[in-house]
Amino acid sequence: MASVETTIPEPTRVTSPERPPTRAKREAQPRGHGRPALLFLAPFLALYLLFIVGPALYGLVMSFFDTSMVTSGFGQFAGLDNYAEALTSSDFWAALWHTIWFTILTTPPLIVLALVFALLAERASRARWFFRLAFFLPYILPSAVVALIWVWMYTPALGLLSRTMTALGLAEPNWLGDPDLAMVSLAITTVWWTLGFNFVLYLAGLQDIPRDLYEASAIDGAGPWQQIRMITLPLLARTTSLVVVLQIIASMKVFDQMYIMTQGGPNFATRSLLQYVFDVGFTDFRTGYAAAASTLFFVVVLAVSTGWLVMTRRQEPEL
């Protein structure tokens, strides 16, 4: 009964008087679009403001105060003292250099090897799924698991790598104990662990290259190497610029591997900037100073990423 009552007046209400408003609405649409869009975005925006933008602003404000973990409130206003202290601290600069050094050590192999393995996996005629899976698999491991596996492999006198080296009659490198070698060891671990991500991006990029280009070039007598150089690499350029920027950001954010595998040692040789922030903020309880150090780091990452994007934007018309 109720349904009959509601359905009957509807057509009259909806069909005839609604037509003109629809037209009016359509004209107003560019502006009217905003509200529903905002409504749909609201849940995300609320969380984003609450947990990302809010804390970031709070951190920025905190960096101008002598905020401490063991007292409530912001504490005394410090002006630019925290920034001055960070910029004159040799520990801050050392940690920043360690982060950059790690980025230099990991970014090239993570891009070149990912590309090479993607090309090889693509060429495999049989068991292609196996190669795809094999290269991607380490990526799904949590950082703590990766770190524990590699700590045992690197362990002097007992570890797999150390024993292999001595069995081959070579001197046993002090993988994580030598200040010069420790960062390289961490880089090796990281390359093994995160290669899979770039590998998958390159595989996806390879799928987008039309097959007929290869066919046509083969008819023109191009060899496999020429095909890679003249077709594959240029057409992968957009993927490469994406991979590079993602990789640089990921490498600069390094924390887990050092924290678990070396604790920033030996003798601070692998302390990354994020660990420095962690040390001053959470061990020394100096959250105001830690906020200043992380703000400076944010500026560095932002500058590097912007620099790279501007460089690749300029190149794009030529591609």
Place this chain on the structure above:
Amino acid sequence: MIGPPRNALTRRDVLRATLLGALAATGAGCSAVGAGLLDTGPAPGTLAYWNLFGGGDGVRMQQMEDSYRAANQAIDLQAVTLAWGNPYYTKLALATVGDRPPDVAVSHLTRMKTLAAGNLLQELEPEDLARHGMTAGNFNRRAWEAGLVDGKAYAIPIDTHPFVLFYNTEICAEAGLLDATGKLSPIKGADQFVDALTKAKQVTGRYGATHGINSDTASPWRLFQTLYAQLGGEVLADEGTRVVLDDDKTKQVLDFLRLLTVEKGLMPGSVDYQGAIALFATGAAGFHLNGEWEISTFQAAKTPFSMTLVPNIFGGDYAVQADSHCLVLPVRPDQDRARLDLALGFVRSMLDQSRTWAEGGHVPAWQPFARSEAYRQLTPQSEYAAAADAAVYDPPGWYSGSGSNFENVMGGAVGAVEAGGMSATAAIAQIRSKLSHLASTAPPA
């Protein structure tokens, strides 16, 4: 004809309903959060207790909690175990600043003072403690006095956990290092120590002794502090505002450590904490230098071992690096006499179970048990009981204490010397520069 408009309406209805539902859910969520934020505190019958014990200590602490529960069935004991180190102290400080602290918490004696300086801990009045039978005289004097802040008590020490010498009884017997009763013959002085390690190395074919060096700043610091304190050296003064490192004594200790690792190869200069344990447990070394808490590890590994004091290497007054686990009562907004007595009753219960705790290797601070025959019978745990009276704590200072940046600075440099990558002189310069920076920084509390 009827279809499309009905659909349009239904879609809107659905959207509206969804939105309403979402709002309602958010509202409910907010009210739940609000309730959490505005909650005035736990029910009167509950007791929240935070600790940082894992491994064998964690198992024993749970036994002690269980027996407290059995004896106090009306009280709901909510025990929380958190990972030790920074995460623990961060959470404890933030919970207290946020007015939602546990009733009782474990803290290291050397880390408790920063919390007390931030006014996060309740001062424990002698008359309140006396109501529960806890008077200063009932505690190990050194641990009690080291825990006082301006002469006031903020923490109840439950133990002293010193750096000790583990020795493999089979290897040492073969090397002729044991006396007639099967205990390690006393080692006095640097030469005898080198001699003992050399003999042990001849038996094992690998190393004389081990301790953690790679990615472990605590062990090198503990060993250094033990030897340096035997020379009478101090690192910090005036609550950490002054660096008083004695270059000659520091060099003497560092040179000796370098002799053991680099020059004589008696100790591995590059092994991490777990690796050092593994080498000792598998018989690749006759001695192991570590905190006594690793007793459970070697018992589980069925290593034939015993424990004793770290020898007096430099002949001064005997000294050994140590810290104490304490129970503290964080400041809370709803504190009253009933809650205080509930918390102190729990503290007393933990002290009464000192035997269970001592089995894990810790030297009991509670004298009624420490002086008992039962403790004397407990071996090898009571072999190094004297360490509690000779304990040297990390120097007071806001950046000092177990797991602190002070230990990282000291241990990092000492470890670098032991690994052979740094000269003693360079290490001293580095320590001085890093500590001076910390000493001149205003404390966070």
